[in-house]
Amino acid sequence: MGAVNVTVRVDEETKRDFDVFCENVGMNITTAFNLFMRAVLRTRALPFQITDIAQQNQTVSIRGKEALKAMQDQSVINGTDKMTMDEINEILTAYRREKYKKRGQ
Numbered sequence: 001m002g003a004v005n006v007t008v009r010v011d012e013e014t015k016r017d018f019d020v021f022c023e024n025v026g027m028n029i030t031t032a033f034n035l036f037m038r039a040v041l042r043t044r045a046l047p048f049q050i051t052d053i054a055q056q057n058q059t060v061s062i063r064g065k066e067a068l069k070a071m072q073d074q075s076v077i078n079g080t081d082k083m084t085m086d087e088i089n090e091i092l093t094a095y096r097r098e099k100y101k102k103r104g105q
Helices: 012-024 029-043 053-078 085-104
Strands: none
Touching (some): 012 029
16 A cells, blocks of 8 residues: 655644654654554544543532532531631641640650
8 A cells, every 4th residue: 555645733842852752762753653543543542531621620620619618517517617717827826836846845
């Protein structure tokens, strides 16, 4: 079967870095692309996972909101839900003083 040329546009830095990678693993870009295309055709899938970053960010946001809600619920159980920032800072300061005092002994 005859060979054909394929033209791909890519920024210079990516091309340069890929050239170096290919050289380091003992192949050229043509061999790398042939391996890639054959892997895709063999598996009928890309050989790496593509994810939707927006979906990932939404998932992280949901998990963050769930964690915040859990902390708020726990503060109600602990009876600390009505504390002011000044009260919280007083407790933290006292804890830190005690901690540093123990380190010094």
